[in-house]
Amino acid sequence: MTTLPKSAHRGALTAGQQREANRFTAASAALRRSKMWLALLLGILFWFSVPYSLPRHQPNANATVQEADNSEQFQGAISRQLAVPALALCACFMLWRYPVRGVPGGRLLILICVYVVWALSSTAWSEDPSLTAKRLAVFAMDCFVTYALARTLSTMEMALGATIAMFVTGVFSVLADIFLIHSFNPADADYRLQGVMTPNQQAMNLVACALCCAALMLRRPRWVPWLSVILLSTLAMLWITRARIGTILCIVLLAIALNKLLRDRVRPHVRVGILLVLLSIVVPLLVFVVGNSGGDAAQTAFMMGRHDTENTSNLSNRLPLWQELLDSVEERPVLGYGYGAFWTEQRAARISHDQGWPVPHAHNTYLDQVIILGVVGGALYLAIMVSALVVAWRRYLHLRSSSNLLNAMLLTWLVLLSSSESAPLDPHMPTMLVYIAVFRMCLREGSVDMADPEPDRPIVEGIDAATFTVTQPAPAVSPVARAGHGTGEHKVFPSRHASLLAAQRRPS
Template structure:
């Protein structure tokens, strides 16, 4: 695994020497870095808001559409969405050319599975169940990876942490403002789930990313550290208010493992001791009050939701049908983005009596689209990114690498109940940018001094 070791090339934020042999880092380049950061942050924030968000979602029954918009989303007929990804591809190509002079490195453990997955998805058009639909989705996928490549090469890992935090914090603030304005923010009611501008499950995933980004940034930010820790706590509170159990479990586990990764062995032992002590004390107090601790823990884990646990909110009915389809094309799948045709959506509607256009499981979604081979390549890229980010966090002591580690931990858990972390959205774009940054961009020799303002946020 020696190939995962970072390559060091000078001071953080300092580009390599230009052709004249003098440092190209000056006020002009600092300003360029800053406006590139804010341009990218603003563009990603606006474009993904236009394509994925709905300011009135908190008023919808079960926070979802049950009309022709389901089929429209599934087949990708949204004109704005098409234009969005061509713009993102253009941004990525521009940044890739702009960063051509930056030192390259090649981590084959990450880069080759990603390249293999993209190539496999492109090739899947040849055996796609719906070639026209599959071709549109493959074009979108290529645009997605071009954008991720450009962003990953242009920015440092810490910039990508700030980018994720700023965009999602903006979404959260707008979503909370919309619920307050619409009068739908009622956390005291048993059936309420905080949605903002997304389905509660998607909102919980975004808030988990915001908390992870804040936690990754805080240790090296003397000026913003306390505010970042506060933002992390607020994010977790609102994850609870979404009543999304898998997201909460994933966020807590990811934060715990990130903290363990950054701490000393002594701190780990103290943390384990305090956690066990707190758990046993809680159980003892519940028993003294005459309550069954296991019943209380179960009710707490349900987060106030009253749906049938055995059915996993309907997933227990969806997954067996998906496995039947997977069994028919196990190795190749139905072609990238080609499974959820209007006809299949109607079939699932007749069988389940509710509309859907995803498997609600990331691994099943990959198997349906790209088969065992495509799923294996994608998961391999996640595993190697998890290992490489953990290695860099421990060896360089640069906390921003911990965000990718936390995102990978969260993704593995989240994919058991949702498909979002294997799809195309803001979170996966920034996640992929971090993976490509780790695979292809040579790291800087010395990170910015603790508390030193970044050019992008100064």
């Protein structure tokens, strides 16, 4: 519950001041409850807005069924048609009822606006204008949902909800492999955790979960025991996806988070002792592995036990795919084929036939952007992501908070992963978290998510009453229409939430 500061207790409160304080506290608690219920609803809608499906076959058992499943994302499923507009309605509710945080501005925001206008304009030159219009309608709703989440929820609130949702998805995928398709066998080098999505998508889900979990450990040290269980379970599931690039990026970024945790919580001489213990374990282990495997040790570690070493030279069949797609780029290099107009079901089936494996996208976000929006759109997208990445790390170096670190880690992960996977803006939670972080970099530094609050402060925030003052008799204040829109006179709010507006106050 939100409590009043010590300054409020220096003198006896009048009856009117006490009523005002009680209303403020009740509004704060109501806001936190509303966010919790909304988080549950958003988790359900995110599930149905992405083409997840229960597995019906072994991963390599029936190519025809695989292609049929692969084509489902090109057809508007009724669940997606209902879930995406429902997400937009939730975004409207959040902007209406929740305090809005942050002050937009800066050159990055201009880049984003130019990119959005370019994408919307692609209907004029699209290969299939009607299809582009449909995809742009979904794109516009995705942008609106991203904006609403970035403006109304804190980074740590998003991290908490995303950790729970993505971890549950991972556990459900393990159960699906065990009980539905009976393929769960981590000892088999050819097994990859799949569940309700492809192994690479599953790896993206688990990497984002691990990064959010690490940030929560930094933000709330008392949660470290049970968060450690979630993190270790997530890393175990990530390992059996055998997604090499995602796993490597995850380990590197978690090492950065661990370094911050040790610097914040452990004294220097203890850190040296921990380092020595790790070296005493890792070095003998490396000597043993190299001694037994010889020159194959590095390749085995990189392949994560997979046997498809023949595909390593062509990046798991990506190079032939990119060569074929570059031929299509040469036909429309400047403007592209129009947003969403290239990857039709027919073209995906033809390219899949040429490559000999199901291909729903370019397996390269930057190449996908060039295909649909031309060199102009691809350059704009690259500029947005790199600029957001630079801003994120600058903010973290300026103020080493867990929120700033999480935004920087998420952006680093997706910017590097995008060279081997496609990550469009859609309600897929891992990528949505990154694009929310992109928009947070458009909010002026100092207007939102500054230094980490005290450890006892709830992760799910109510209304910030850190400097709420009632030491002076409060004059009559006109009621505010709704929470988060309008501040009453004579009420001071802290600089950290200077852009937030006060709680709902009802007339007595």
